[in-house]
Amino acid sequence: MLGEIGINTFWDFLNYFPRKYIDRSTIKSIGALVEGEDTTIVGEILDTKAEGLSWKKSRFVVYVSDYSGHVLKLIWFYGTAYLKEKFKIGDIIAAHGKVTMFGYEPTMTHPEIDVIKTRDRESENNQNELATVSASDYDLFNAGGIVGFYSTSEKMKQIGLTSKSIRYLMKRLLDEVEKEIPNIFSLEIQAQENLISFAEAYRLIHFPLSQQTLIDAKRTLKWTELFLLQFMFALRYRNQKKKESMFKFVCKQGNDSFEDKLKSVIPYKLTQAQQRAVSEINENMGAGTPMNRLLQGDVGSGKTIVAIHAMMRAVDNGTQCVLMAPTEILATQHFIVIKKLLDQYDLKSALVVGKQTKKLKQEIITGIENGSTQIVVGTHAVLESNVLFHKLGLVIIDEQHRFGVLQRKALQDKALSPHLLIMTATPIPRTLSMTLYGDLDVSVLNEYPTNRKKVITKVLFESERNKVYENIRQEVAKGRQVYVVYPLVEESEKIDLAAAVQEYERLKVEVFPEFTLGLIHVCTTVIEVGIDIPNASIIVIEHAERFGISQLHQLRGRVGRGEEQSYAYLIYCGHISVESKERLNAIESTIDGFKLAEIDFKLRGAGNILGTEQAGRVDALKIANLYEDRELLESARDAAFRLSKEDPQLRTEQNRELRKMYIKFFGRMSELINVG
Template sequence: MPSSSVPISSLQSIKGVGPKRAAVLAEAGIRSVADLYDYFPRRYLDRTVIRRIAQLRDGESVTVVGTVTGTRLEGGGRGRGRFKATVSDGSGVLELTWFRSVHYFSKSIHSGDMLAVHGRVSFFGRTPGMQHPDYDRLGGSGEDGRAEGSADGELYKTGGIIPLYPTSDAMKQGGVNSGTLRAIVHRAFRDQPPRITEYLTPEIMEAYGLMPIGEAYRQLHFPDSAELLERARYRMKWSELFFAQLFFALRRTEERRSLTSARFERSGDKTAGLHERLPFEMTGDQKRAVKEIYHDLRSGHQMNRLVQGDVGSGKTLVAQFAMTLAVDNGLQAAFMAPTEILAFQHYIGLKQVLEPLGVTVALLTGRQKKKLREEQLARLESGEIDIAVGTHAIIEAGVRFRRLGLAIIDEQHRFGVMQRKALQDKAENPHVLLMTATPIPRTLTMGIYGDLDVSIIAEMPAGRQPIQTRLCREDQKPELYRLLRKQIAEGRQAYIVYPLVEESEKMDLKAATESYEQLRGEVFPELRLGLIHGKLPAEEKEAVMAAFRSGELDILVGTTVIEVGVDVPNATVMVIEHAERFGISQLHQLRGRVGRGTHRSSCYLVYAKMAGDAKERLQAMAATNDGFRLSEIDLQLRGAGNMLGREQSGTASSLRIADLMTDGEIMRSARAAAFELVEKDETLSHPEHARLRDYYHTHFRKRISLADVG
């Protein structure tokens, strides 16, 4: 909200906000009345959608309103107690249980309190319950309840819509609950009403049917009806997503105006040779991606394109066409992969395909012997090497290219922003192609990579057999091993993968190594097994992989080091131990190591116990092979920021009211408006855009924290 349009007085100018409450609110980012207006309710209590306790069903997430009829502490000892409260709404009794912060909840919830309780229902016998529910006090005997919460109870009874504000434990302990905030916001609107100047142009308002900003603020905090509330929420979400997309539109326009890259003038012998040597017909998605890349490379503007494709969809072939086009135009290409195994895989694959065409491919990793590395660096700098494949070692200071024209980054989400930028800095504005085999929902792609052009390869190559995925309990492993032996007897190969996570890496590695010895000595003594993990020297990893690829090993036992890039068409069985410890993305990537040939393949997810999110993850894996559908489920379970990780979650985490998981249609509308605006006015310098430009620079530009590369 523009500071010139609202009161900028301190919170202590509002009745009921003294120094103590002001300090608590300041910790939550509410330092002025303007901040208070931007502190939106997280949800609303509408009497028409509240469930009666007698109607509850196991597993559903609901809101219940009732009165606390009893409380009790159970258990004892440090950290082993629990706090329980029973709530009644006249139709039945709901039992609430807290295992954490027991002391706090036992002091906060009392008999007689009227609560709005939100959570997932579980039945224990005939009694419904919720564990660690979220709740809002609507009145009663708790702290601040009588003074500022009783009105909510009356509002609930009359059927009004009650805004419920987010409150942290620190706020609650400081005497500020949702009811307190509601009362403070009400007094602020009454005594210091905001005077908000509309910053969107009349043309945009009319074209997209948006509620005026002042009315949207009022309806968000004090909705008159469900319909007006929905319109207000739409306006706020649309505006937030519009300015996020405006950031992308302005940045892409600026880069295209100021950054010129080598124009790829011709398609020569190398590119033609690659096409002629293809043993199969490319998919429609592959052809479209190649066409889009060629258009970028011939434009004279720097290409910034993300190729997003499911496991086994053929992204590498698309990248090969981009590389041969670079070589045909007298330029070099760099191909950076996140692990040595993946870099080596790409090196072998590119060498086999491209060297017969006269393209020189070299490998650069951190563990190469000094003499070999120096030779490679000299050949790279002289231009003798056309394509350099490597890990992060390719971006080190001593690596120099003669004429780098194309930088390709595989599994780009596993590199930090600065690592990606370091590769781009190896030349004057090289074209950049990012690739990921981790499908990302389309809405999230727009929100995170809004200034990149995106090519999606969803179509799988002809002849690929769908992978059968089955859940397997620990006690079913003898039958699983029988099926695995049968496949190997038919000439196939298999993977057995164990989890390896950073928090327990040493223990996981020890368990994987011990399991390998047991499998080799007791379970499969007649078969040939190999072990691979991240701690092995590069030479040993390469030797084990070469043995498995050539068929000298029947079973490859490993950790998640084989997650991406390993391509052995004869491998048809993937066994993932302790599958409940893996995320959906990892499980899908591991499953993608099989099913790469013409033989029917299977993936077995072995679990010790399955509950909560783990159950949903494993059931989703068994239900579909579609990586894009799985990514949507993953997004629902984990949220945008957690799914992407710190490196990629800038826009997702900067949103205050919009939700990338649910607001896809709003995103598309806002994106269209933002890019259309910048197409008409590249610098927002037209007089009619002055307010919009000022609002963007004052309130959004500093919030969007994405770096200057992909």
């Protein structure tokens, strides 16, 4: 039955954690009950009876009394036969529910019940004992204590699984397997990290005895998840550092150095962050082991020129380099920049994309294979089996989250242990970066070129659109260019949004007949990355509420790339949600992509910040939250990297159980991440 919802082992079930908890640990006396409150009582059954003329109209009533001398009436409108067998006069029960007062008579309808024990109603001590009870005195399962509630899908409900039935099954499972759950960490790690035993953590995460025991259980299981994930990265990082590379790139100087020639043609000075990144990359490529580095920077921070520096170091050392981008527009943009900078020198570059004639493609492939072409820029077309490199030493992947794991591996496999530089224009919060790219060295570009001005951003309602049109006319009159972005390409009958094709015609005919307009509709946000037009000074984003923070920030980055003041207008339509308003306000308030990434991380979590490809990398986290548990992540990472040096194979006796657990949960993922 559980297999139908992906629960195939007892570990799968143990890791099906409650989605929320309700604290029912405060027990009130019946005499103190108040209308409308949700509360728990513990009392003795005085009487039971079935009432009604027929089974359709029957109800079952239980009368309960406690030490206060008052009586509580419990009512059910179904299940009379079952309830008659369940409740016996003299039983001690806990009941939790919403109180309704009929006159002075308190009532609960369909309460949660725990039958605590059968007691002798004639006992003189019965009521006196009830006067001093608390939730911790009993094994309260439904009615008292801190009760966990589990998510239940429609499929689960169809096979009879409710939150209550899951609790019963979980208790039965724990009773059977708790003794088999080993302590996976050494006593030293447990003491250092303030962890409780693994078995105790699973018992208390499902059936906490108090708020503190729930905190302790969550901390232990979260830390364990993060540790295992980080240990996987630690091994990956360690293994990379042990590899030998065919290519140990050294600095070459003089007239034959393309790196020196590049410095002479760049018309501006690199920022300190760019200089630092170039230095880190050069150090990696000269170390004798394959470089695996992430270059992350905000829009406009100058990642491309840093990558070109790395290319020149590779070419100076007699090897080829390839830069793979996710779209033809972005690949073409990179290719134009490279040719513009380097065509005056004896350096041959080539663009490999899907839409090329057979003759041209063959000429390009021949040049790559015989080594006469040193720099290759392309889309996934460079992955084709007939694209063979003469001596590939450096692989650069731009916006890598848009490529699949196997695509990235296919490119790396075109050489023997090449250096790898991954670039992303999506700023990533540090905690997320540690989880997504925990096995990579990281360079961060957090500065902007000095000639750039801050883009002025305004959030406007659709009724203010004409003001934007006037600003557009003023900017175009100065010789500037403008982007207008829409969320849909064609009109949809289901979604009433402006469509790029129709709006293009409207703007061309009705609004700006005096201007020349062009339409890009490979996809509506194809300009999100890669388009570099310094002359563009305005971007208008229609239905901005439909875009995420990262998209809006990337789109805004298409302007402000020259020396003139630029503007971004975010136009929203109709009533928008609170979260949408938060996103727009965030974009309006700052141009710092790293601050925006933190806001996005807080609003949405890790799942969609970088798309589904990256979300898959954190699927192993069932309970830890990367935003909320940043301190635990730091601690777990330190411990994991430390242990990977001390006992990388987890062969010592004290780490034997940890090795079993690591292989059980992360063996397959560990293999996959080797191509990540």
